[in-house]
Amino acid sequence: MTENNTTQQDIKHRDDHVIKKLLSTVGRPNPIFKIWIIALLVIIFVGCFAYYRQLRFGLIVTSMRDYTSWGIYISNFVFFVAVSLIGSLVSSILKLAKVKWSYPLTRISEIIAVAAIICAAVIIIVDMGRPDRFLNVIFYGRIQSPIIWDVLVIMTYLIISVLLLYLPMLPDIALCRDRLKNISIWRQKMYKILALNWQNKPGQLRRLKKTSTILEIMVIPVAFAIHTITSWLFATTWRPGWDSTNLGPYFVSGAFMLGAAVIIIAMFFIRRSFRLEDFITNDHFDKMAKILVLLSLVYLYFNINEYLGPAFKMVGVEGEHITELFSGDYATMYWLVQIPGLMLPILVMLFKFGRKPFVVMIVSFFVLMGAWFKRFLIVIPSLQHPYLPIQDVDESYLHYYPSWEEWAITLASFAGVLLIITVLLKLFPIIPIQEYINHQDNGEVQSTDK
Amino acid sequence: MKKNETKRFTRRSLIKYTGLLGLGSILGVKLLSCTSSSKPGGKMIKVMTPEGKLMEVNETDMSMAHPHFANIEESRKGIPGRKFVMVVDLAKCKNARECIRACEHHHNLTPDRPFIKVLEIQDNPRSAPYWMPKKCFQCDNPPCVKVCPVGATYKRSDNIVLIDNERCIGCRFCMAACPYSARVFNWGKPKQSQDVTNIKYSPETSTPSKIGTVEKCDFCPDMIRGKKLPHCITACPNGVLYFGDANEDTVTNGEDTVRLSKLLRDKAGYRYLEELGTEPNVYYLPPVDRLFPFKDTKA
Numbered sequence: 001m002t003e004n005n006t007t008q009q010d011i012k013h014r015d016d017h018v019i020k021k022l023l024s025t026v027g028r029p030n031p032i033f034k035i036w037i038i039a040l041l042v043i044i045f046v047g048c049f050a051y052y053r054q055l056r057f058g059l060i061v062t063s064m065r066d067y068t069s070w071g072i073y074i075s076n077f078v079f080f081v082a083v084s085l086i087g088s089l090v091s092s093i094l095k096l097a098k099v100k101w102s103y104p105l106t107r108i109s110e111i112i113a114v115a116a117i118i119c120a121a122v123i124i125i126v127d128m129g130r131p132d133r134f135l136n137v138i139f140y141g142r143i144q145s146p147i148i149w150d151v152l153v154i155m156t157y158l159i160i161s162v163l164l165l166y167l168p169m170l171p172d173i174a175l176c177r178d179r180l181k182n183i184s185i186w187r188q189k190m191y192k193i194l195a196l197n198w199q200n201k202p203g204q205l206r207r208l209k210k211t212s213t214i215l216e217i218m219v220i221p222v223a224f225a226i227h228t229i230t231s232w233l234f235a236t237t238w239r240p241g242w243d244s245t246n247l248g249p250y251f252v253s254g255a256f257m258l259g260a261a262v263i264i265i266a267m268f269f270i271r272r273s274f275r276l277e278d279f280i281t282n283d284h285f286d287k288m289a290k291i292l293v294l295l296s297l298v299y300l301y302f303n304i305n306e307y308l309g310p311a312f313k314m315v316g317v318e319g320e321h322i323t324e325l326f327s328g329d330y331a332t333m334y335w336l337v338q339i340p341g342l343m344l345p346i347l348v349m350l351f352k353f354g355r356k357p358f359v360v361m362i363v364s365f366f367v368l369m370g371a372w373f374k375r376f377l378i379v380i381p382s383l384q385h386p387y388l389p390i391q392d393v394d395e396s397y398l399h400y401y402p403s404w405e406e407w408a409i410t411l412a413s414f415a416g417v418l419l420i421i422t423v424l425l426k427l428f429p430i431i432p433i434q435e436y437i438n439h440q441d442n443g444e445v446q447s448t449d450k
Numbered sequence: 451m452k453k454n455e456t457k458r459f460t461r462r463s464l465i466k467y468t469g470l471l472g473l474g475s476i477l478g479v480k481l482l483s484c485t486s487s488s489k490p491g492g493k494m495i496k497v498m499t500p501e502g503k504l505m506e507v508n509e510t511d512m513s514m515a516h517p518h519f520a521n522i523e524e525s526r527k528g529i530p531g532r533k534f535v536m537v538v539d540l541a542k543c544k545n546a547r548e549c550i551r552a553c554e555h556h557h558n559l560t561p562d563r564p565f566i567k568v569l570e571i572q573d574n575p576r577s578a579p580y581w582m583p584k585k586c587f588q589c590d591n592p593p594c595v596k597v598c599p600v601g602a603t604y605k606r607s608d609n610i611v612l613i614d615n616e617r618c619i620g621c622r623f624c625m626a627a628c629p630y631s632a633r634v635f636n637w638g639k640p641k642q643s644q645d646v647t648n649i650k651y652s653p654e655t656s657t658p659s660k661i662g663t664v665e666k667c668d669f670c671p672d673m674i675r676g677k678k679l680p681h682c683i684t685a686c687p688n689g690v691l692y693f694g695d696a697n698e699d700t701v702t703n704g705e706d707t708v709r710l711s712k713l714l715r716d717k718a719g720y721r722y723l724e725e726l727g728t729e730p731n732v733y734y735l736p737p738v739d740r741l742f743p744f745k746d747t748k749a
């Protein structure tokens with residue numbers, strides 16, 4: 001009896017300790033953090049100015065012209081859609097597969113997913129020639145158009161992602177409400193409202209568990225759909241490099257690989273700036289690196305499929321397109337994407353030494369860079385090889401170097417993603433506390449004093 | 451073109467004059483109300499008024515007058531019972547580029563947004579190069595219409611594909627989808643005079659152009675409604691371009707009126723990139739037996 005009591009107390013004591021530690025990241029004042037936010041805001045401000053110029057003068061401020069009629073806005077959009085896929089990878093696929101070590105990463109990955117999908121939606125509006133007519137999409141929407149499919153699926157994914165972030169967080173928000181006393185009034189109020197009167201009642205817990213499971217299952221087809229449909233924006237046309245039945249799985253596998261890299265980078269910097277070494281361990285890096293290798297191999301497979309057939313046949317414009325990529329104007333970028341962006345991660349991370357946090361983070365950066373340029377290579381060169389030759393046009397129509405406005409807006413979209421992530425990380429506990437405790441009670445946690 | 455009508459017009463000039471007849475009637479009203487406003491400069495050209503009188507008007511005024519104004523609903527339906535087609539005789543094209551100029555003039559375009567291109571094509575290293583006038587093919591299975599998210603670009607019953615630039619959201623999906631690069635975009639504010647921007651818009655005239663929207667060759671339905679040929683057809687000095695109605699099986703280049711089926715049969719007419727399944731309504735006659743050296747026709 002007494003023994004039982006002490007363990008009870010021990011557990012309670014230990015839980016208190018964990019809660020305190022994990023809640024301490026919430027809203028911790030920090031000068032570097034302020035500088036970071038200001039820097040992001042400055043970048044966003046410059047982007048807004050560039051967008052103001054675009055609204056005023058039209059898309060002429062970009063380097064897009066007839067022929068190269070889509071540019072880095074679209075490639076960046078595809079990139080962010082790809083990033084948003086990690087939400088489903090970590091928070092649902094791994095979770096449903098009962099991979100125990102992954103749960104401290106669920107909230108981080110959901111936050112990134114939400115931030116990326118919001119910015120993807122914004123970028124697509126930036127690309128429109130007539131953003132003032134956005135509502136036409138609702139008034140006159142034609143369900144036959146892949147753009148409408150994309151709009152619908154992005155909205156669905158956004159809603160599910162927000163719910164998947166928010167609902168499992170309810171117990172933690174309740175903790176913030178109950179335990180964080182010396183914070184500003186508005187934040188106390190915010191937690192109170194957001195907690196939706198959560199009291200850890202058995203009924204509430206049961207319903208939450210059910211809802212979460214439903215959402216976790218639902219998000220998987222939607223996540224696949226969002227990226228597949230984005231690939232259909234291209235695959236439904238006759239452009240070389242787009243006119244391929246491989247494009248859907250190619251995009252999805254690429255997105256998974258990118259997603260794993262993004263989560264590794266996020267883990268590295270979050271662990272460092274919020275001192276979460278006890279919760280995000282070296283072991284996490286090792287395991288995520290292994291996942292990244294696996295996903296890279298899958299992507300490599302689709303990548304070979306994408307190029308081998310056309311490169312073997314070298315038919316017409318498709319052949320021109322391949323030549324341009326392999327040895328033409330885009331060769332440097334193409335091989336940068338293929339070698340450091342795809343081969344290197346596989347080779348380095350096969351070895352144990354290559355799965356140390358710092359190395360993994362650097363390699364993930366290469367993957368990230370490769371993935372961004374890969375999206376560029378998907379969108380732009382294809383447009384420059386139409387069936388009929390490009391003649392009688394201004395020299396500027398033959399190339400595409402994004403203008404400063406395009407770069408500014410693109411950078412601002414990155415800053416936007418980072419800002420949303422930072423704010424959410426600051427406002428809410430990063431590691432799901434309740435879940436952590438549950439897992440600990442079940443004795444499923446690896447020793448935290450590694 | 452009704453059969454009996456086209457048969458009467460055997461001479462080009464006659465076509466031109468009757469073509470201008472309708473214009474004259476509109477301009478008559480226009481000029482009466484503001485006789486003093488005709489601008490200096492610009493070529494003066496002769497038109498015929500409904501009373502049969504010849505009069506001179508400024509060419510710049512001409513371009514603004516469209517023979518028939520169709521409102522949005524009307525321009526979505528198309529002209530009943532018609533199936534418009536074009537035939538391009540590649541053997542005759544000498545790169546005169548008059549079609550481009552006439553089109554530019556009529557639609558108030560700048561040279562960076564042409565609806566028509568004349569491309570230099572060489573099918574293989576051993577064959578001779580030739581000129582290929584290219585406009586919108588007004589496909590029966592149009593990729594641009596299929597992808598448009600808002601139905602701003604649409605197919606009509608008379609074969610014509612048009613764009614409603616008051617609905618277009620500027621996503622440029624149609625440009626990516628068109629395998630013939632027929633579409634141009636208003637990247638900036640289109641350069642047009644105040645008079646042009648004041649004209650009431652109709653998808654049938656594609657005028658005035660609007661920033662952030664897409665445009666292309668429209669087969670000049672406003673001219674057709676006024677029983678006249680599209681501008682490029684009458685402008686071509688070499689009789690390369692034929693226009694007509696597939697239901698009536700007749701096409702004319704303004705000078706000769708011929709049976710469409712016979713023309714295509716006799717001269718082995720083909721459609722560009724037939725294998726894509728877009729079912730174009732512009733036919734080409736192969737560039738055979740050309741009587742002029744290609745290099746002399748280079749600009």
Ligand code: SF4
Pocket residue numbers: 594597598599600601602603613617618619620621622623624625663664
């Ligand atoms: S650019 Fe305009 S016409 Fe073309 S697909 Fe988009 S909305 Fe439709």
